[in-house]
Amino acid sequence: AQSVTQLDSHVSVSEGTPVLLRCNYSSSYSPSLFWYVQHPNKGLQLLLKYTSAATLVKGINGFEAEFKKSETSFHLTKPSAHMSDAAEYFCVVSLTIIQGAQKLVFGQGTRLTINP
């Protein structure tokens, strides 16, 4: 089975310090991986995606993620946290269900809190 596991349900950092949100995936082939962000009372927005072109992926708002096949990880990072980064973050894999069809499988989510 293919799935994603977010290793932390809650991460708290101070403004201006680095952010690390961890995600491991299990897949029998090279997957498509995504990070989505959900701000309070909002829908989900695509932050970035990996689809085998480059292992270091840059997204919006200064976030980036590195695909490491040997570690089956796709951790999300940002050098310096901003108060507006406080949100819930989801690691997602695109999973083939039948030939020609895929679905998105979500991790459990990581709530990011930014301390002033």
Place this chain on the structure above:
Amino acid sequence: EAQVTQNPRYLITVTGKKLTVTCSQNMNHEYMSWYRQDPGLGLRQIYYSMNVEVTDKGDVPEGYKVSRKEKRNFPLILESPSPNQTSLYFCASSFYRDRGLEAFFGQGTRLTVV
């Protein structure tokens, strides 16, 4: 502007009273799906549709129905809601790009069943 529109945003209803949550997209996507979000569980797929008149069960379909009579609309129907269906629901419209499925999400519908 690319949009997925869900209505209503908030709904409180009583057990057993049929309800429909509407979802509409303006991107001409073939693939649409419904998810529910519960604390600690992330988003779980309820139903999906690969095209008009083509729907199939996701991971948690019990108690839900869907229909896809037109490409742009994908309503979620709860024939007899129960309190365990209290949740935050998202509709998504998706397309394939670079080998993966990429999704646009609606703003969500917070449903409370009492």
